[in-house]
Structure formats: C-alpha cells, structure tokens
Amino acid sequence: xxxxxxxxxxxxATEDSHLVSYSHTSIVGFPGxxxxxxxxxxxxxxxxAIRPAPxxxxxxxxxxxxxxxxxxxxxxxxxxxxxxGDLPVILSRPCVYGVFSRPVGGLAPKEELCVGCLxxxxxxxxxxxxYPNPERERLGDSYLKPAYVDTLLYExxxxxxxxxxxxxxxxxxxxxxxxxxxxxxxxxxxxxDGIHGREFISTAVDIGEKPPQxxxxxxxxxxxxxxxxxxxxxxxxxxxxxxxxxxxxxxxILARAAQEIETLVMVPVDLVVRFDLxxxxxxxxxxxxxxxxxxxxxxxxxxxxLAGWNRERVAELERRFPExxxxxxxxxxxxxxxxxxxxxxxxxxxxxxxxxxxGSFVMDLIRRAHQRLVEAGLRExxxxxxxxxxxxxxxxxxxxxxxxxxxxxxxxxxxxxQARFAGECRDPETAPVxxxxxxxxxxxxxLKNLAASWRDQLLEVLGAMGLREVRRLRGELGRCMxxxxxxxxxxxxxxxxxxxx
Amino acid sequence: MLTRRGxxxxxxxxxxxxxxxxxxxxxxxxxxxxxxxGDERWPAELILATWLQAETGRPPVNGLEYRVGRxxxxxxxxxxxxxxxxxxxxxxxxxxxxIPLNRRPGERPVEIPIPWYGGGxxxxxxxxxxxxARAKAAKEWRTFTSTGEGGYPESLxxxxxxxxxxxxxxMFGVREETIQWAPIIEFKYAQGAKPGLGGHLLxxxxxxxxxxxxxxxxxxxxFSPFPFHSVYSVEDHKKHIDWVRTVNPEALVSVKxxxxxxxxxxxxxSYYAGAHIIHIDGGYGGTGAAPEIAKKNIAMPIExxxxxxxxxxxxxxxxxxxxxxxxxxxxxxxxxxxAIALGADGCVLGTTELVALGCTRCGNCERGRxxxxxxxxxxxxxxxxxxxxxxAERLSRLYASFQAQLRxxxxxxxxxxxRELRGRVDLLVYRKPGDSDERGNRIGSGQAR
Ligand code: SF4
Ligand code: SF4
Numbered sequence: 004x005x006x007x008x009x010x011x012x013x014x015x016a017t018e019d020s021h022l023v024s025y026s027h028t029s030i031v032g033f034p035g036x037x038x039x040x041x042x043x044x045x046x047x048x049x050x051x052a053i054r055p056a057p058x059x060x061x062x063x064x065x066x067x068x069x070x071x072x073x074x075x076x077x078x079x080x081x082x083x084x085x086x087x088g089d090l091p092v093i094l095s096r097p098c099v100y101g102v103f104s105r106p107v108g109g110l111a112p113k114e115e116l117c118v119g120c121l122x123x124x125x126x127x128x129x130x131x132x133x134y135p136n137p138e139r140e141r142l143g144d145s146y147l148k149p150a151y152v153d154t155l156l157y158e159x160x161x162x163x164x165x166x167x168x169x170x171x172x173x174x175x176x177x178x179x180x181x182x183x184x185x186x187x188x189x190x191x192x193x194x195x196d197g198i199h200g201r202e203f204i205s206t207a208v209d210i211g212e213k214p215p216q217x218x219x220x221x222x223x224x225x226x227x228x229x230x231x232x233x234x235x236x237x238x239x240x241x242x243x244x245x246x247x248x249x250x251x252x253x254x255x256i257l258a259r260a261a262q263e264i265e266t267l268v269m270v271p272v273d274l275v276v277r278f279d280l281x282x283x284x285x286x287x288x289x290x291x292x293x294x295x296x297x298x299x300x301x302x303x304x305x306x307x308x309l310a311g312w313n314r315e316r317v318a319e320l321e322r323r324f325p326e327x328x329x330x331x332x333x334x335x336x337x338x339x340x341x342x343x344x345x346x347x348x349x350x351x352x353x354x355x356x357x358x359x360x361x362g363s364f365v366m367d368l369i370r371r372a373h374q375r376l377v378e379a380g381l382r383e384x385x386x387x388x389x390x391x392x393x394x395x396x397x398x399x400x401x402x403x404x405x406x407x408x409x410x411x412x413x414x415x416x417x418x419x420x421q422a423r424f425a426g427e428c429r430d431p432e433t434a435p436v437x438x439x440x441x442x443x444x445x446x447x448x449x450l451k452n453l454a455a456s457w458r459d460q461l462l463e464v465l466g467a468m469g470l471r472e473v474r475r476l477r478g479e480l481g482r483c484m485x486x487x488x489x490x491x492x493x494x495x496x497x498x499x500x501x502x503x504x
Numbered sequence: 505m506l507t508r509r510g511x512x513x514x515x516x517x518x519x520x521x522x523x524x525x526x527x528x529x530x531x532x533x534x535x536x537x538x539x540x541x542g543d544e545r546w547p548a549e550l551i552l553a554t555w556l557q558a559e560t561g562r563p564p565v566n567g568l569e570y571r572v573g574r575x576x577x578x579x580x581x582x583x584x585x586x587x588x589x590x591x592x593x594x595x596x597x598x599x600x601x602x603i604p605l606n607r608r609p610g611e612r613p614v615e616i617p618i619p620w621y622g623g624g625x626x627x628x629x630x631x632x633x634x635x636x637a638r639a640k641a642a643k644e645w646r647t648f649t650s651t652g653e654g655g656y657p658e659s660l661x662x663x664x665x666x667x668x669x670x671x672x673x674x675m676f677g678v679r680e681e682t683i684q685w686a687p688i689i690e691f692k693y694a695q696g697a698k699p700g701l702g703g704h705l706l707x708x709x710x711x712x713x714x715x716x717x718x719x720x721x722x723x724x725x726x727f728s729p730f731p732f733h734s735v736y737s738v739e740d741h742k743k744h745i746d747w748v749r750t751v752n753p754e755a756l757v758s759v760k761x762x763x764x765x766x767x768x769x770x771x772x773x774s775y776y777a778g779a780h781i782i783h784i785d786g787g788y789g790g791t792g793a794a795p796e797i798a799k800k801n802i803a804m805p806i807e808x809x810x811x812x813x814x815x816x817x818x819x820x821x822x823x824x825x826x827x828x829x830x831x832x833x834x835x836x837x838x839x840x841x842x843a844i845a846l847g848a849d850g851c852v853l854g855t856t857e858l859v860a861l862g863c864t865r866c867g868n869c870e871r872g873r874x875x876x877x878x879x880x881x882x883x884x885x886x887x888x889x890x891x892x893x894x895x896a897e898r899l900s901r902l903y904a905s906f907q908a909q910l911r912x913x914x915x916x917x918x919x920x921x922x923r924e925l926r927g928r929v930d931l932l933v934y935r936k937p938g939d940s941d942e943r944g945n946r947i948g949s950g951q952a953r
Contacts, residue, residue, distance in 0.1 A: 066540055082518075091511040099876045099886070119540050120866040122876045126519065133540040156798065164797070168869025168880060170697050170790040170833070170855060171799040172543035175577025183789065185805050187700035187764045189693045190731045190741075397801040426840055460797045466730075467700025467802050483920035484765055486577070491809040493846070498585060500934035 048235045049207075051264055051455035053162025056448040060421045061438050062156065063138035068102060068112040074130045075109045097123045110447045129444040142231075144186035144427045146357040147394050147414050155453065156393065159301035159419035162452035164459050175486075180398050187467040204465050205472035206458055208238045208409050210267075210306065210386045211328045231328045233267070233305050235409070237458050238473050239399055240267040241392050241450075242411040243274075243288065244427050245356075245434040248422070251278045253438060256446035257416070258285055263447065264454045269308060269351075269411060272296045288332060289320075297323065308332040308351055312342050335368040335389065336361035340375045343385055351388040352407075356414050357429050357466045358392015365392045366405055373406020373478050382478070394418075407476045420446055523877065523889060527862055531556035533566060538864075544575045546787065546855075546865045550835060554902065558860035561901035563837075563909055571838040578788075579839045583900035585915040586934045593915040601910055603843050603850045605688070606756050606780050607825050614756060615689070616647040618907055619850035619922050620840060622857060623785075624692060624760070626654025626672045627677070628714040628726075628729045629792035629869075630703050630858075630880050637895025638857060639663035644896065645903050650690055650852075653703065653728060655717035656682040668758065671748070673702060674728035676718040683751045688781070690758040691744060693731060695834035696789030699762035699803040702730035706791065706870055711882045713849040725927040738773040745778040756780040758829070763787055763809040768816035772941030775817070775826045781853055784809055786832025790855035792880050793870035806832040807846060814847025814927050835859075839911035847927045861895050 079093065086092045089307040096103040102116045103109045103123070109131065123131045142152040152164055176182045211232035218226040241257050244247070254270055254409040255278065261268035262284040270280055270289040271297045281302045289297055290310040297320075304327050307320055320329050328349055331342055342350060352372060354360035360368055369389055376382040390411035395401055402410050413426055417436055425435040465473060468482055476482070494500040523538050530538065531552040542548035551737070553570035557563060563570050572580045593599070605614045622638045629652060636659050638649040643666045650668040651660070669686035671678050683689060694700060705714070705726040715722040735741050745757050756951020758781035761767070761773040771782050786806025791799070810830055817823040830843040831852035840851045859865065862877045874881025878889030914922060917931055925931070 086514065086518070088846050089511055092514045095511075095515045095518065097522070097876075099873060100830065110793060118866065118868050118871065120868050120876045121538060121541055121864040122523075124538055124540075125862070125864065126522035126876075128526065128535040128538075132535075133538070166795050166870060167867045168791070168793050168875075169863075169865055170545070170794075171798060171869070172545055172661060172865070173575070174544050175788075175805065177573040177576070181800075183801075184804050185802050187694065187762055188731075189700075189761050189764060189770055190735050190737070271573050272815045278514040397797050401801075410596065455855045463701055463795055463797060464802065467798070469700075471841070481765070484804050484808075486808075489804055490577075490828065493808045493811040494929075494932075494934055496929045497582065498930075498933045501507065 035489060042377065049265070051162075051451050051458060053452050053455045054448055055162075056160060056445055056452055058156060058160060059442065059445065062142075063136050064114040064117060065139055065153075066114065066117040067134040067136050068117050068123075069132045070109045070112055070113050070119060070262075071130055077498060078127065078130055087284055097126045105140055112179070113240065122178060130222070143418070143425050145416065146392065147424075147428065151395055152418055155415055155418045156421070158396070158456035159449040159453045162455040164456055164463065165205065177486075179366055179392070180395075180401050183360060183366065183401050183404075184484045184486075185397075185400060185404065185464050185468065186482040186484065188469040189287035204462050204470070205238050205474070206461055206465075207472070208474055209232050209234050209386070210330075210349055210409060213384050213386070215384055221384075231305075233328065236265040237404075238407075238409040238461070239411060239454070239457065240269065240286075240301055241416060242269050242413045243271055244413075244417060245428070245431045245436050247434060248417070248436045250438075250441075252441050252443065253420070254278055254280060256274060256420070256441060256443055256450065258282065259443070260447045261285075261452060266454075267306065268269060270479060272300065272307075283481065285463050286330070291318075300324075303327060306330050306349065312345060312347055317346065330388070334360050335365060335372070336363060339372045339385075339387075340379055340381070343376065343379075343381050348384060349386045349388070351390065351411060354391030355429050356391060356434060357430065359428075360391065365389060369402060369405040369407055370480075377478065396457040397464070399457060399474060400461055400464045400473075401483070403473065404477045404479055404483045408474075408477055415453065417449060421448045459469070508820040512876060512885070516885070520891070520932050523862060524787070524894075527694065528554045528559060531559075531564065531566075531568060533568070538685055541864055543865065545643050545833065546835065546859070547574050551859055551863075551865060554835075554856065554859045555862070556651070557905035558898035558902045561904040561908075563905055571836055573835065578805050579833070579835075579842050581934055581936065582807070582842050583935050584841070584913060584917060585931055587918050593918055593920065599911040599914045599919070601907055601914075602921075603827070603923060605827050607826065607827055608780060610933065611780075612754065616645075616850070617626050618645060618851050618903060619844060619910070620834075621647045621668070621829075621850075623648035623790075623852040623854035624650035624652035624668070624672075624690065625792075625854060626652030626670075626705075627657055627717055628654040628709050628711075631878060631882055631890065632657050632659060632713075633890045633892050634858075634861065634879055634888050634895065635660060636663075636892035637861065637890065637899060639667055640892060640896030641899035641903065642666040644900050648688060651677070651682075653677070653692060654705075654785045656685070656876070657717065658788065670760075671744075672728050673730060673732050674718075674726065676720070676726065676728070680751060681934065682754070683748055686752060686755050688756045688758055689748045689752065690749075690760055690781075690783065691732075691741075692760040693735075693763035695786070695791065695794075696762050696785035696787050696803065696806070697791035698794035698798040699764070699787065700730055701795065701798055701802075703728035704776070706793065708872070709870075709874060709882050711884075714882050738777050741774065741867065742777040749778070749944050758783050760785055763832070765804075767804075767809050768812050771817060771826075771828070772820055772822070775822055780894075780906060781827045781829055782813075783831065784813060784848075785830045785852075786830070789832030790858070792935060806830050806834070806843065810843060810846040810848050811929060818927075824948070835905040838913070840906065841910055841925065842924075842932065843915045844925045845928045847921075847929075849926060856902070857899055860898050861890060 082093045102112045142149045174500035241321040269286045272289045273293045275287045276299045286306045288308040306328040309328040312330045330349040332351040335354045354365045358365040386408045389407040393410045394415045422438045428434040537548040549569040553568040562789040600616045603619045642649040653672035666686040668688040669682045670690045672692035705723040712722045759779040760783040787803040827849045830848035834851045869880035878886045
C-alpha cells in the first residue's frame, strides 16, 4: 500500500499502482515531508492468494431427496425379472453424482451430493421426488436473499468466480441494483492478450485529498503541505460489524484480512484501543460517545473517520494527528456539497444494511451525491466511499458507476464468515447477527477468498467494457443502462406501458 | 451409471427408455409439477410445455402455461392486442411464416419457411448427437443450425446446406472447406450470456475427439479470447467479411453481437461492412458455462435492444437491406412473435431446443462429466442417451407447434405474413404479471398449479 499524492510522485508516478508497489516514495519538492524516504520503486504484481477454506458450519443440503422405498424395491424387483438378473444393468442408477451410491443406494440417499439435476425424478417420478430444501431458504434475510448467501459462501470457500451452466435464471430486472446493467464493448479490450491471466487492469483506487492544481513559489517549489492520499489495491474496504457482534477475534480477523488484501478496515476507536489493533490498514471511527478514547490512540492512523462532521472536532483531530486523513462518516442523504464546502475531502456515506437511507435506495443516493459534486465542479477533489446494500460482487462496479470511488463492505463479510441472521439484518445498531466459533486463519482466508473472487469479477466487468482501471469507471453513467430508461425508450409505443409499469 | 462394457448398451437403453417415459409422463401433470424444477425465466410449466410440444407437435391443452415465463418483465410483460374475433382471419386463410435472410438488393435470395434457425452450440459444449439432431431437424424444415465454435464433425457434412459455419475468436475448427461448405458464415463477436468475456471450454470437456476437431491438446482447457485480435474497427471487420467472401463468394455473412449501449451503431457498422444478417444476442441468453456476474449484469436484454436497433436502421434508411435475427432468452412461439413485433426479422433458438430434448435447466452443464441428460456433454456414455433421430423428431415437432402458434397469432392480428409483423410495437400491450389476457387467462400463470 502506498501513501503519497499521485500528482507529486517521482518519475514512475504515472505507472499503475496495481503493477507497481512503492516500498518507498519520493515526493518532488517535499524533501522534508513525512512520507518521503528512499527512491527505488520495486515491481510487484498485486494478487490475493486464495486457498480452499471449507465451511466451518455445515450447510443444509440444497435439495431434499424423497424416495418411496417400497416403490424402489418394487422397481428393482421388476428390473430383476426384466433384465434376467443382469446385475450391472439392474443396479445402474440414474444419478451420476453418487446420491444413490453404495452401500444402500436409494434406500439412504446422500442428499448432500444432490445438485438438483432432476434426472432421477424425470426417470422415476413415482419413486423419487426432489424438493428445494426449505432450511436453505431461511438463510440470509429479505434483502440478502438465500441465493446471495449461497453465492457468497461459494466465493468465500473457494476464492473463485461463480460459474454455472445454462443462462440467466432470475427476474427480468427489478428495483435497486437489479434494474441496472453494465456496458460492454464488441471489439475493444484493454490489451490484446485476453483476460485470462495476462491482462493488466488496475483495481486500485485513491482515497484522500486531491487538490485541483498545485501552487508553486517563485523558486518553483510547491507551496504548502503535500496532499494526503492512500492508495488501496481494491475498491472496497471493510466496515465494522454490528453492535451485536464485535468480539476481539472477529475484529482481528477483519483487520488482518484487510492488511493482507492491502485495503482498510473501519473499527470503532474504543475497540481499536481496547483490542490493540494498530496498523496502517486500520481506520478508527470516532463517534460523539467515543471521542474520549481518541487521546488513548497511541499511533498515527492514515485515516480517521468521524461520525458526523464537526469543525471543532476536525480541527482537534488535525492538530493531534496531522498525518491522518479525516473522513466524514455521514448518512448517505446528507448534503455532501455543504460538507465538502466545509472542508471534508473524504466522505463515507452510509445507509442501512438493506441499502436504504431516508426512504431512498443507495443507488439513487449515490447518483445524487455524485451529481451535486460534479455540478459544483468539486467531484475530482473528493473521495466518496459508500456502504449499505452492497452485498454482491456486481454491486461494486454498479456503485462505482453511480459515483462512488470505493465501497465499504458489511453484511457480505459476515456471511463469508458464516454469520447467521436472526431475523432482518438491517439496522447496524440492532441487527441480530451471530458468528460461529471463529478460527483466525480460516476467517482471514475466507475474507481473502471473497475479496479475490470479487476482484476477479470486477476485472470481468471492466474487461468487458474495455477499461484498464477502475478509477475510470467512477461516475461513468454512459457505460451502464437503467431498466427504467431503456424500457421507456423501447416500450414508449406499447399500449399499457406507462405510469403503472 | 455404467459399470461393465458388456452391459453398456443395455444400460443405455434402460435409461434412455426411462427418460423418454419421463418426458412423456411429467407434462400429463399426473405427478403435479416437479417441485425443484424451473426458475423465473423458465418456470416448470414452460419446461413441461416444451417437452409436450416436442412430443405432440401442438401446444398443451391441459392448462400448462406455454407462452410466457414469470420473470416479470420483457417478453413476460408483453402480450398482443388481438383483433375482436369477427375481424380475425379465418383458418382457411393461408398465413406465410417465411422470412428472407438476404435483403441486399440484387443478391441471391435466401429464404427460410419459418422465422427462426438454430443458434451456435459447439462440438465440445454439446455432443455430436445433439449437433446431428439439430442438423436433421434444420434440413427437414429447410432452415439452419450453427456449428458454434468447435469445428465441423464429419457427420454433419450431409446436412451442410443447412449448417452455418461459425467463426469465433479462437478460430477453433475453422478450415477452408468448412467455410466453402457453408451457406451462411457467422462471425461471433460476442455472446449474450458472457458479453465481452470470450469463451472457455473446461479441460474435462476437451476430450480426444473434441481436441482433434479443434486441433488442440486433449484435456487442456481452451479459451476463445475476446475480442477478435484482428478486429479493432468496422474497417477491420470488413476485412474479415472480405476474407470469407473470397473463400466462399456465395455465402451470406451473419455477424453475431451482444447488446451494449451502442448496439444501434454496431448494427449500422456491421451493415456497412457487408453483413447480410445481424444476429443480436441479448444478455439473458444460454451458455454451457459463464460467470454468473456476466449473465445478469452485463449488456441489456434482447427485448430492450431490438426496438433501438430497428428504429435506428429505419432512420438510416437501411432497415430493408439487412436482416435482424434475435436471440438470448427467446423461449416460446410467443417470444418469437414478440421479438418480431419489437423489430426483429426472426429469431435464433438455443436453450429452447435443448429443453425440447430434455433439459431441465438445472445449470450443471459444466459440472463433472457434463449434462446428466446427455445434452451438454462429450462424455462417451452420457451422450448416447440422445439418439439423433429421436432428437430430430422432437425438434421437428416443436417447430410444428411453434409454427402453428405463430400462424394463430398472425390470424388473430389480421396479418397474412409474419413479415407484416416486423416492428409493429403498436400490436403489443404491456401487462403486469398477474394481469389477465384478452381470454381471461392470467399472464405468466397457467392453470396447472
Ligand atoms: S436430482 Fe440429480 S443429483 Fe439429485 S439425486 Fe436426482 S439424479 Fe442425483
Ligand atoms: S446440465 Fe443438461 S439439463 Fe442441466 S441445464 Fe445443462 S443442458 Fe440442461
């Protein structure tokens, strides 16, 4: 991870930080600046190491296999006669996945192996029926649906991109993220080498101060202190868990995973202090109630998030931690323009875990915030982080297209660690989330796997669009399509399409 | 499934017979609907209705919904504004379902008697038996099927007048003679289910036979990169077309593209590069394997792309010189008719054909030995579950049912030819799921439940 201003870096500064990791950075004109050390950049290709991390808690099987045993015995007897005792023929079963394998075959089906192909029931409807397992339907909640849980667990288990046969199976579109498609390009790729392993697409993003221009004195030296910027290698960081579940081990897992992924983790400042979570990847979050913990912070974080934006507190923060980037953590429907005019340069816009804030969905709120800053000519100077309702890999590029620089992940992380929701997991203050007995190495690997899978999926989306870096995706509404707009255009002359559609 | 060589054929026959019985018995609804079958796009009823049509050649009369799915939008939210019965055409009035595939003035006319043909499914992603079944049905109906990007098995040569040779980015199996045999050559730029991502045949499916056909190494994964490395502009694309037209001057050229925001510009560019057919594959199309993120999220559904392309080509004054074929979620005869009303000339079928041959839409095509029904597999044993003649018969009957329904739709709209339906969005009506059609039937909900 690099701390430096991209405008001020030495000669290699324009290189892709995805490809180049500066163990040391030099800042032109600021020989005395805190972050300046020796010069030699070293090359290291960014990757997240994946490893299988099987579920700790066994999931209920996806399907229930109900066999009518007496009919099965009848079938076997019938076949005994028909095939005159030719055992290989008689014992050959329809399931190619071993559900009816030895020792007792269909009399005790191995449900955990069933993939729901339905071949058995197609062949023998009176003997076997396959049912979706209702226990599986109870995973997640009304927003983070059971199918999402399945996908997240697969990603956390394997680190792979979910790939399946057959086409898309779900609703045509829908509210929220489902009503948005990303663009592709028929003939353009970032490079000619194809996506599979050789293509350099940067997923790095910058968080911090981004002044529109530099000011030089008469000697040609830049004036003022260098802007503070953090580059993280993926456009997602980790938010802290809900109040109901903040054990030390969980926060340690989040912090270590964030460190290894080279991103950031938000942690309430009191827990930072109590659990001794120091590190350049840790972002203490300070609320009014926890302000008193700030003096006990014995190290200098690269970023400190303040719940709300209060000029006196910000001034105090900057006095105590001059090297830290202050971040305003505010509800997503806040007046961002006002905050920016007050001096905020990094904003973490929050919504509830279902993506709602003040009656609006995050997708619309992000667009609104981004648009206000664009219109005011201030967007380039500000970093927008957003959280709430971003629970699937595809939500990341969609949120960035709507205007975020980076997203902060929440419930998807808990699911990756096999948390269970007792009811609706919506309000971070009251969400009833419980975790299994966590094993640190396992937990870190699960989060790394999830991050690797999401990053690879982001690469797929960027590659399809022909974009070489995720920074260029921000606010690129021209590279997406909204269902409502496309339908208005396509169905304008179709009778009945209108207000109620 | 198979244990000893000596019993192999008996075992295959046993399962084949049981499967055929199942395809017959489930649509009778004697066992209700299979509880774990189906999804919003292909509900169980639609799958069973397709099985039934493939058996009988007629749409169901037992209440199975055969027209729409339950996806809540697109084709599933559209219906037709049929004329009052007294204004509809009578059964005795002939209705033409043929469409031209070459609209270029002064060029050799090519027509198909039904407004659809089979989409590309490569040898490797499906078995040779499936390719053969599709080719036989195409021949019987004087339409086409496409090789996909996996080569041209010898067994297809007798059907070559009905086989489209696909050239995709990996160029697998493309030889001079396969271009010369082809009445239509299809350049696949992108695929709706994984737009912009190229193709990937898993090593398990690259059997010795598949590898020989693709001139590759057995059991090694094969990538079709994206995009064509020789095409970075419409001019480059024209070079491609010139190349195949030099090898086979008689061939029509089809360009298969996905549905980006600028699909209208892509269509115009393809036309000026010399394409006869622009095959637009919407985002919800089928695939043997694709990242889930791509299937749902990249590129727009075909229903929303067609009006945009149709109108733009009209505005450019070239709509009547190029053929638009639509695919990517076209499941039923009603979908075909709606796609045409939205601006297509005709459609390209893929998944529907697999469903007719027994696909349950389980999504396990890429897993282990491949499809357990013998469809999307090259497993030497599983692929024997589908006899090509049986498969061709199923497809033929499905086509017959679709044609009958299409004629019925056209008569009820007062149209004598499917060509009159093209771009007639005024004949469509948007209905929310759960609304009733003009016969009082609930949209997206047959009477089977
Ligand atoms: S549904 Fe398929 S996987 Fe499950 S038991 Fe039946 S044949 Fe086996
Ligand atoms: S595995 Fe076979 S039955 Fe299942 S979706 Fe694929 S083709 Fe259809």
